[in-house]
Amino acid sequence: MTAAGTPVAIDPVALPPYVLALKDQLGYLPAPQLERVLRAFQVGAQAHEGQTRKSGEPYITHPVAVAGILAELGMDAETIIAAILHDTLEDTALSRSALAGEFGETVAELVDGVTKLDKMRFGSRQEADAESFRKMLLAMARDLRVILIKLADRLHNMRTLGAKDAPSRRRIARETLEIYAPIAQRLGMNKIKAELQDLGFRALHPDRYRVISERIRAALGNRREAMGRIETALSQRLNAEHLPARVVGRIKSPWSIYSKMHSEHKSFTQLMDVYGFRVVVESAMNCYMALGVVHGLYKPVDRRFKDFIAIPKANGYQSLHTVLLGPFGAPIEVQIRTAEMDSVAERGVAAHWAYKTDSGPANSAQARAREWLSTLADNQINTASSAEFIENVKIDLFPDEVYLFTPRGDILSLPRNATALDFAYAVHTDVGDHAVAARVDKKLLPLRTRLESGQLVEIITAPSAVPNPAWLESVVTGKARTAIRQYLKHLQHEDAVDFGHRMLDRALDARGSSLDAIPSEVLDRFLHEARLKRLEELLAEIALGNRMPDVVARHLLALRDGQSDDIAPGTSPVHEKIRITGAERGVLSFANCCHPLPGDAIIGYLSPGKGIVVHREECPNVVELRKSPERCVAIEWDHDVQGDYRAELRIEVINRPGVLATIAAAIAAADSNIDNVEYAERDLAAATLLFAIEVKNRKHLADVIRRVRRTGVVSGVYRYPL
Template sequence: MTPASPLPIEPDWSEDLVLRIDDLCSVLAAYLDASQIEAVRQACWFSAEAHRGQSRKSGEPYVFHPIAVTRILAEVRFDHETLMAAVLHDVIEDTKISKEQIAERFGTEVAELVDGVSKLTQIQFSSKVEAQAENFRKMFLAMAKDIRVIMVKLADRLHNMRTLGAMPPQKRRRIARETLDIYAPISGRLGMNHLRLELESLGFAYLYPLRHRVLADAVRKMRGNRREIMGQLETRVRNRLLEEGVKARVVGREKHLWGIYKKMKAKRLPLKEVYDVYALRIIVDSVDTCYRVLGLVHGLYKPLMGKFKDYIAIPKANGYQSLHTVLFGPHGVPIEVQIRTYDMHVMAEAGVAAHWLYKSPGAQGNPAQVRAREWLQKLLDMQRRAGNSVEFLESVKMDLFPDEVYVFTPRGEIIELPRGATAVDFAYAIHSDVGNTCVAAKVDRRLVPLRTPLENGQTVEVIITPTARPNPAWLSFVVTAKARSSIRHYLKNLQREEAILLGKRLLEKSLLGYVSSLSELPPERVQALVKELNVAGFDDLLADIGLGLRVAPLLAKRLLPGAETVHEAAARSGTGQPLLIRGTEGTVVSFGRCCRPLPGDAIIGYLTAGRGVVIHRDTCRNVADYKKNPEKWIEVEWAHGVSGDFPVDLRLDVSNKRGVFATVAAAIAESDTNIETIQTSERDGVVGTILLTLNVRDRTQLARVMKRLRQLPEVLRLTRRSS
């Protein structure tokens, strides 16, 4: 590649541009060879020519931005291809230069990186949320191909945040919120702590300028007293280590404002009760020395029980390693102490960018890079399962805020989960098939409900049944993105299969008397209707019927013009063959929460768009409204031998006496009936109300329970509730 010559540029900023490029190249001289530096210089001049005439909101030439982004990456010693991509990262999006032209001039690798960073602007979306989510989806997919893409994107966001003051207030707040929600957590997830801290500080300042200013003033005022305490602590620790011949670097660290603000908000604390505003960091030469120093500082000051964390033995998800302890410092003030090696310190600050050397697919890289690639692979799996970009972004956000819990499998393997994770999250962390078929769990050899939150150090065993399937209710308590996306993916496929079967039953019912099976329909009529309605196939048509998106009698008339459907015959004669309901249907046959139908109740079905058939008691108050659309009503009937437990709501007016609650609960237990929920209220001091939700098999069991409750002298009135 021949050396680039400066392009003819505007005289008012040409000298400044040359200085900026020279400054960048002087940083690169510390670790790149001359030919690589020259390649980056040529990319700078190419970018300057491409962005000629473009300015930023601040009024400065646009090319100053990509050069500043490249400088941020150069400070952590990225390879020259990444630096060239950084200086060209807006060329495809904002100029007439194409990806092919970049590939021809600077190589395919640089062109692919630039394309990965470029925003998705050609596709039209229905909302800004969807457009933003799709941009993030593309970014994560590009990251999975080449992790350097996110490095350029993060550096780009950091420089934009540094120059955000030129933007209008509303746009400043939007960009700051996006930074705090997505980009800063990604930096943390990749272990790039120095970058995360600056993104969070700038995001806080622009999103909540008044809160930032007030908190900064308060921290500044309290700094004097705490600094004196920290000075005493540093001196005493340093002297103790020298006495023991331990070579160490002892430095005080001040917690950044966003971290203080989040802690105050989450724990509802005043600033004076946030004790880790200042911390002590001890950096040593080896892992053995870390544990030795831990013993020495515990000998100097008493540790706070329950606050010790060993991230060396069990690193965080992003590869972070340190020993954390909290000491009762001088004057009884709690002080956090972090102990780590020099390598751990570099890894903690730079993460995947530590000692950057881009690896080929077969190479392993540093621990943070390995963990980052594992995380990106997990994101790819989530992306494949997600229904749309908004759902994918929601899953990623959940995954970006882990507060880790470490539990063990029965074999002693460590499984890392976010705080609040349940046994179901654990099952999906092992494998999707384990999660899909889990039915129970043991924690430390004791059976627990699947929704039980797990705690550090527990041993978890999952019990599976091959015929089991995910429960939609799990979505209300799982916390990991993998569990949520796997459950949704399974239920979507299950819903389609069930919708096809239900649609087939409904259509066959409408055609009864003309064909005994849908296979007897004229193929040309079926294909003509499929084409006319613009669906992919007959199964899609059946799925739409089962989901209530299309009405079976109307489609039956179009499949066999002139035939009187069962729906019409039943309406004319007052008779018809009802659809049998087994009670065990899944996602496309549900039971109205308004009336809680039970086997034995007279029931009726209503086709609801997207939900399939909703079963109601024929006395339900909602039936009157639904009958305005008679074509959506279908005759249904309980099948023989219905099994399962069904919820039913009862209201009891009882004498407000001591022990009445226990008396009612005991009577229900004697009837072999389970109480799902219970609420109590006092009406006037004499009469109280108990609202119960019970699980019963049918009307017979309900009648037995109600009879037993009516025998209690404390029960004044008993009714089955309907909303």
């Protein structure tokens, strides 16, 4: 091989037709760069010599076709070269060092990145290889061109899918629809996304694809004259107003028809009874002038106008959308944009790549993609599990956006159904962590309020406010979910360490010692044997039920005294129970079999991974739990207990109209919330109801029971279970 950058004489006559076609496509590249691309073909053809595809064609035809797809997007020479060589590291003897020496380190990194992606196999979004998918997104964050090559590779594989067997076709098609088409959409590459979707649909559901395609052709044949008349009317009116424009009729694809029929429960006729047109003008100002012209030609449909020029979509898409009432009684959907916007809409991050400078991205799609990927990279640092990371990414990959304004006039885009709490975390993590309420269009509303496009949102914060577990049910964005979980994990760890300390001290106290009396070298030795790095980890393990405090105490004392740790358990009486407030996050949970309340006599049971499960002492299950005394923890309620606790009431009533409302009113009058109601038994004369309610303590529950008894419609009220 020649040294990088050395010109190589290429004989055009020796090049096969498919390479000559690629050479013609690459006419936008300078001659020296084109020479490097042709040299890459020679290296690739030599490396893949003797290899064939399933169709029987020489293997090199595939990477050249992938390069051709990228050439249509106007990609730079390094991307084209990497595309031609993208399978060499995995499938041939060519080494990475040889690749870097011939074509430079950037090309070698791109090929290496794509090679790692090729090893991934996805069954579906739910069954995706989460760790591999995570690596793919982080590779995208380093260099977007990696995923562009992969998308082009996938597109050519989909175009030539017929050579595969049926199970492989279905697997690859599902993977395409659920992973790669959404990524293309998120990067603004609508043209590639649409082709991937239709090819995937055809391979996954061939009969449905055929039927819908035939019906589309039939419908277009019947309405070709009507579309022509509308297109002519639009063009003539724009010309009359001296607005140079290109008007093109838009045709819905089989996949978009199928997915809308499925998701919106609409018939084929309802979806096809819409005329679609695109108007391409010279400038953004002309877009708004053209909007006025088309509104003057046909009446606009109320509330069907969207301005994605002033407020671009998350993937950089810009256009004006409006719906008009046409001359044939059917709606006309019109998109108005500039040629630049049209290019970005079709190609997304790949638009004008060849002309991108090092000073920054050339279009809004690139800027927004980099911002999205940067956020993903930041979030993954705080996300321990790959599956959780992918769960957050999926939210970002399938957005249906709302656009919101900050008090400063900045615009934030969030997924549909996002709440004020999502907005708070989108502004900044610190704002989210200390949020207490929101002012939406100057109206004070709770953080769980769902937001709508166009609203002005201001977040009210307080230094004392902190996230709580209920917040996870109020957010939909990955950023908010990650930040809340991170904060709760930190709190849980602090509570676990504190509680574990108390439990271990209690166990040592039963043997006449304490944690302070254990020499540091003994502690270090125990931690080393237990493969724990710090004392805090040991204490958290005890609180979460993964280690028994009595066993740890016995072992520590044995190490201190130089004895075997199989000495008899201590028999010293335990005078003090561990007091709980109920707020020990992640350490305590309350048994559903007996629903303990503050004021009840209670006992704790150490359950591995769950921590202490609290039961009432009279719970029927306690008899069985006491058979494992080493897991039973002596606990009692603290004097000052806050919060609401679940309780259940069994209420026997006279079955007559209005009885349920009467009981509900009595419960509400006692300042209790109702979580759930269900009938346990019911006949013509009587019924038995089970109410799940929230109370503060045993005394509060007694007050609720008294009020329910006074209603006069009940024959019995009992705490359930008894």
